Amino acid sequence: MKAVITVVGKDTVGVVARVGGVCGSLNINIEDITQSIMQEMFCMIMLVDLSRCTAPHEQVRAALEQLGKEMGMQVTITRLEVFEAMHHI
C-alpha cells in the first residue's frame, strides 16, 4: 500500500525533517525522496509505504494538511495507484 506525499511551496528550512517526523510518528516508511524547483516553486515528492501505518488514512491526511498549514506549503498524500492509472497505459 504505497502513496506519494507532495510538498509544494516556498522553500523553508526543515521541510524534510518535519514531514519525516510526521511519517515516523505514524510508522510510515519513507522509500524515496526527490526534490526539485518547478516554476520557481520548491517541490518535494516522497514515496511512502503505508502498510505498517498505525493511524487511519483520514488521520494521516489531516496530520499532513495541518503540517502544510504550519509551514505555509501545500502538502498532499495520494495513493500510488492514482498516478499509475493516469500516466501509464
Add this chain to the structure above:
Amino acid sequence: MSILNTRDILETIQMITDENLDVRTVTMGISLLDCIDPDPKRACEKIYNKITTKAARLVPVVEQISADYGIPIVNKRISVTPIAMLLGAAPEADPVDYAKALDKAAKAVGVNFIGGFGALVHKGFSAGDERLIDAIPRALAETDVVCSSVNIGSTKSGLNMDAIARMGQVVRQTAELTADRQCIGAAKLVVFCNAPEDNPFMAGALHGPGEPDCVVHVGVSGPGAVRAALAKLPKDAPLDQVAELIKRTAFKITRMGQLVGNLAAQQLGVPFGIVDLSLAPTPAVGDSVANILEEMGLESCGCCGTTAALALLNDAVKKGGVMASNHVGGLSGAFIPVSEDDGMIKAAERGSLCLEKLEAMTAVCSVGIDMVVLPGDTPAAVISGLIADEAAIGMVNSKTTAVRVIPAIGRKAGEILDFGGLLGYGPIMPISGWSPEVFVARGGRIPAPMQALKN
C-alpha cells in the same frame, strides 16, 4: 519513484488541488422491478427496503475511497427503475407516495439525489405513465432530493407529440408549485429524446429495464483541468494540437474515474457499469466548459465559431476517454448547462450566448438545453415547441438530447434565479414569443426518420 515522473505527479496534484479535477458522481443503479405490488403501501415499503439495503454502504464506502486514495468524489447518488413501470400494477396508487418513498430512502442512506421518478413514453403511454407524468409537479414540490425524467422520443420510434405537449405544461406547473423556492422543482426535471439507460448524472439518471439488478456507474469531470492544459498551449497552435491535448487530458481524467469505479464496485460487491465521459462543469470559477471554448480563441462563448469549437472538444473528450475505460456509457460528452457553468452564466449575462445558439450547440455535444431560466410568462406551448425542436435534433442525429428549463414564475428577462450549490444561478434568457400552439396541439407522433432503418 523511478517508474513515475516528477512532472506527472505534480501535474496530477495540480489538477486536483487547483483545477477542480474530481470524480463528479458515483451513482448506484438499483432495479425496482421486484418491488412491483398492486398495494401501493406495500410497494413503497419494498422500494424503501430495497434501496436502503442495496445502498446502505454506498456513501461510507465511496467516502473511504476518496480519503484513502486522495481523489475528491463530489456526489453519491442513486438511480432507479422508472417509477411509471411500478405504477401500472397499482391503478389506485398516488404516484407522489412513491416519490416520497424514494426521498425517504435517499435521505436514509445519505445520497444527495435520487433519479428515476419517470416514464419512458417515446412511442406512447402504457398503464401508469400518464398518472406519473401528471404527478410530477406535486412530486417534485413535496420531495427534496427526487429527480424526474421523461423520455418522449427516440431515433427508432420518432417523437411522441402528445407527451411533448403534456410535458410543456408539466414543466410550467412544476415551476409554479415551487415558485416560492426559486422554481427549483423544474431544475429537477429533464425531458429526453434517446435517454440512456445507464446515465449517472442528475437530474436525468434512471436505471433502465435492460440494466442488471444493481450496478455502479461513475461520472467524471474536469473542465478546469482541460482549460488549464489548453492555457499552456501557444495561441497560434493549430487546432490539431488543441484536439490532441484535450484527448490526452481526457484520457487521464477518465482513468481516474475508471479506477474509482472499479474500487467502488469491488468494495460494494456489485458489478461495475460504465464511466460517463462527460465534462461536467460547476459554478466554481474556472470549472467551466465555456471557458475551454474561450481558451481555444473565442472572445465570448456563444459567438460565431462556438459550435465548431464545441464539436472539436466533444469529439476529443470521447476519443481520449474511450481508451481509458473498458465500458463507456451514459451521456458521454461535454455538458453545456447554463446556470451550472460560470463561463456560460457570464456569456448569457453579457448577451453573447442566446437560446438559439445553445440549440445549435446541442447538435454537436452531449445533452441539450440544460439549466436555462426562461421568462415567467413563457406559455406551456412554447416550452413544448422547444422540447420538440431539441428532441428532433436528437432523433435525426441519433444522439441524446434533453430539455431542462426553469420558467421563472413572476419574473422577466434580465432578472436572475439563484438555486445555490451545484445548480448555480442563471439569468433569465429571452425566448421567441411567436406561438407554436397549433402545431403542438395537433398531437400524434412524428414518424421515426430514415436513420432508424439501419437493419
